[in-house]
Structures are given as C-alpha cells and as structure tokens.
Amino acid sequence: MFMEPTSTSNKRVFSGMQPSGVATIGNYLGAIRNWVAQQDQYDNLFCIVDLHAMGTLTDPDEMRENIHSLAATMFAAGLNPEIAPLFVQSDVPQHAELAWTLSNVTQFGELSRMTQFKDKSAGKDDAAINSAIFFYPVLMAADIILYDTDLVPVGDDQRQHVELTRDIATRFNTRYGDTFVIPKADIKEVGARIMSLQEPTKKMSKSDANANAYIALSDDPDVIKRKIKRAVTDSDARVSASPEKPAVTNLMQIYGILADLSLDQVEEHFSGKGYGPFKAELTDLLIESLAPIQAKLAEYKANPEEVARLLEIGRTRAAILAEAKMADVNRKTGVGGKLHR
Ligand code: AQP
Numbered sequence: 001m002f003m004e005p006t007s008t009s010n011k012r013v014f015s016g017m018q019p020s021g022v023a024t025i026g027n028y029l030g031a032i033r034n035w036v037a038q039q040d041q042y043d044n045l046f047c048i049v050d051l052h053a054m055g056t057l058t059d060p061d062e063m064r065e066n067i068h069s070l071a072a073t074m075f076a077a078g079l080n081p082e083i084a085p086l087f088v089q090s091d092v093p094q095h096a097e098l099a100w101t102l103s104n105v106t107q108f109g110e111l112s113r114m115t116q117f118k119d120k121s122a123g124k125d126d127a128a129i130n131s132a133i134f135f136y137p138v139l140m141a142a143d144i145i146l147y148d149t150d151l152v153p154v155g156d157d158q159r160q161h162v163e164l165t166r167d168i169a170t171r172f173n174t175r176y177g178d179t180f181v182i183p184k185a186d187i188k189e190v191g192a193r194i195m196s197l198q199e200p201t202k203k204m205s206k207s208d209a210n211a212n213a214y215i216a217l218s219d220d221p222d223v224i225k226r227k228i229k230r231a232v233t234d235s236d237a238r239v240s241a242s243p244e245k246p247a248v249t250n251l252m253q254i255y256g257i258l259a260d261l262s263l264d265q266v267e268e269h270f271s272g273k274g275y276g277p278f279k280a281e282l283t284d285l286l287i288e289s290l291a292p293i294q295a296k297l298a299e300y301k302a303n304p305e306e307v308a309r310l311l312e313i314g315r316t317r318a319a320i321l322a323e324a325k326m327a328d329v330n331r332k333t334g335v336g337g338k339l340h341r
Contacts, residue, residue, distance in 0.1 A: 030155030
C-alpha cells in the first residue's frame with residue numbers, strides 16, 4: 001500500500017534551512033557538511049525555507065539579505081548547484097498549497113506534542129504565540145513530500161518532525177491512494193547536536209539572542225577567539241567528556257569533528273593540559289577550518305547576480321517537480337474546477 005523507498009540509487013534527498021540568521025557551525029556540522037559530503041550520491045534538492053523564518057524575521061530587508069547570504073554560504077561551503085540545486089521555498093508556491101491540503105490529515109494533538117513547539121512557546125502567553133510556530137511541522141512535511149523525498153539529512157533536533165511527516169504522508173496515502181513516498185530522516189551520529197557555547201544544555205541556534213552562544217560561519221578570527229574564550233566550561237580543569245561535563249564535552253565534540261578525531265583521542269591529546277591550551281587549539285582549528293569557506297563566501301558576496309542566477313536554476317528544477325505533484329494531489333482530492341478524474 002505505502003510507497004516506501006526501494007531503489008538504492010537515484011534516491012531523492014531533500015533538506016532545508018531557515019534564513020533566520022547567519023548559519024552556525026551547528027548548522028554546518030549537523031547539516032550542510034553532510035549535504036555536501038554525499039551530494040554526488042543522490043538526486044538532491046536543497047531549499048532555503050524562508051516561509052518558516054517569517055515568525056522570527058519581520059524586517060523585509062533583513063529577510064532578503066539573509067536569504068542571499070545563506071545561499072552564498074551554502075555554495076561557499078561546497079554545495080554544487082549542478083548536482084544539488086538550491087532554491088527558495090516561497091519561489092515555489094506549491095509548498096504553501098500542499099501544506100494547507102496536509103493540514104486536513106494532521107491532528108491538533110500531534111502538533112501540540114512537538115517538542116520544538118513546546119520549547120518555543122514555553123512560558124509565553126497565548127497572545128504571544130504565533131500560530132505559524134504551531135503549524136510549522138505541516139509546512140515542513142509539505143516541503144519534504146512534495147518532491148517524493150526518500151532521505152532527509154537533518155540534525156537530531158528535526159527527528160520528531162520527520163517522524164510526523166511520515167505519519168502525515170501515510171495518512172494521506174491511506175485516504176486518497178498512493179501519492180507520496182514515505183521519507184526517512186538521515187541523522188549522522190557525529191555532529192547531529194552541537195550545543196550553545198553559553199548554555200550547553202540548549203542546542204546552538206542561529207537565532208539565539210546572545211551572539212556569544214554560537215560561532216557563525218562568517219565570524220572572523222578575532223570574533224572566534226573571543227567567543228571561544230567566553231565559552232562556558234565545567235568546574236574541574238580536565239579536558240574529558242562525560243554527561244556531567246556538557247560544556248567541555250560540546251567543545252571537544254566540535255574539535256573532534258574538525259580534526260577527525262574521536263572523543264577519546266581528543267581527551268588523550270589534551271591529557272594534563274587544562275582548558276587554556278585546549279581553547280587555544282580549538283580557536284586555531286576553527287579559524288583554519290572556516291578560512292576556505294570564508295574566502296569563497298567573500299567571492300559570492302561580491303557577485304550577488306551569480307547567487308541569484310544559481311537560485312533561479314534551482315527554482316526551475318523544483319517547480320517542474322512541484323507542479324506535477326500538486327496537480328496529482330489536487331486530482332486525487334477532487335479540488336479545482338477542471339473535469340479531470
Ligand atoms: N545545534 C545544531 N547541531 C546540529 N545540527 C543543527 N541544526 C540546527 N542546529 C543544529 C540543523 O541545521 C539544519 C537547518 O535548521 P533550520 O535552520 O531549518 O532550523 P533549526 O533546526 O531551528 O536551526 P537553528 O539554527 O536552531 O535555527 P533557528 O535559530 O531559526 O531556530 C537542520 O537540519 C537542523 O537539524
């Protein structure tokens with residue numbers, strides 16, 4: 001009955017990122033780096049999900065700037081638009097159209113249980129909670145299944161939303177007949193959850209009001225140095241990983257991914273050295289790792305027409321697929337004035 005992905009080649013990969021700020025090393029290590037690493041293995045589509053960011057970003061100039069800057073960052077980080085088209089969500093209106101259709105097979109209770117909604121609405125009055133935060137997973141489900149996606153490479157924070165997407169797609173297929181491929185989350189063990197540098201029990205986020213909580217991919221060496229210096233550590237001075245030491249464990253994780261070392265190897269490397277030398281080496285490694293991305297980013301930023309041209313190529317590719325899928329969905333649900341069956 002359900003269209004589980006079967007083929008091992010030409011699997012469709014789809015993933016998105018909000019232009020809600022400048023991409024952080026959390027976004028890079030948890031998502032972009034993996035998209036780039038496996039882009040030649042799959043049939044990819046990547047998306048800047050601007051509609052999702054409207055709740056966070058209300059200044060239109062900032063929205064425009066962030067969209068183009070995030071696109072430039074992704075190209076600079078190695079996304080190849082020839083094999084991994086990148087487009088902007090609102091340029092393909094079928095995302096919003098399908099989200100409405102899917103809201104009819106999504107339960108209020110399911111959306112109420114989403115931890116991201118609970119986190120983002122915690123402690124706020126009802127009047128201060130935008131309904132878009134509540135509806136967000138439905139639009140995300142539409143983003144994914146509009147393209148017959150097999151795999152969704154995301155960080156661990158998005159696991160629950162992909163699970164809900166599977167339930168929504170399955171319910172639609174049951175009601176209207178096989179229409180959507182049921183996608184799977186592709187979450188890597190390493191880098192899936194990079195934590196805030198200021199509150200290590202909270203994930204690193206690009207929209208964090210405290211800029212010291214994250215390293216942005218565009219941060220220059222002085223800023224990186226200052227942010228790592230201010231990063232919180234744990235009570236004793238040992239560079240060792242454990243659940244009781246979330247701050248140092250997080251910094252060790254970042255070091256380990258960039259140096260291609262396991263946590264044990266990082267611990268061994270800094271054995272007897274203390275936090276000072278550890279932070280100094282971590283700073284150097286971050287500066288060195290981000291330098292090539294930043295050099296390319298400067299080139300793309302100097303050529304905004306090229307970024308817009310590449311986004312248009314992505315939009316064209318996405319639009320062909322989206323229009324066909326939405327026409328099929330509308331035919332199956334019976335909406336519209338055409339005499340199709
Ligand atoms: N801290 C993180 N560690 C690992 N992966 C992360 N991702 C986000 N934060 C981390 C992954 O980045 C991708 C894009 O996420 P998004 O922009 O769509 O929304 P998000 O998950 O809410 O990311 P942010 O940075 O926290 O954005 P804001 O601040 O706007 O809420 C996803 O694959 C995500 O898993």
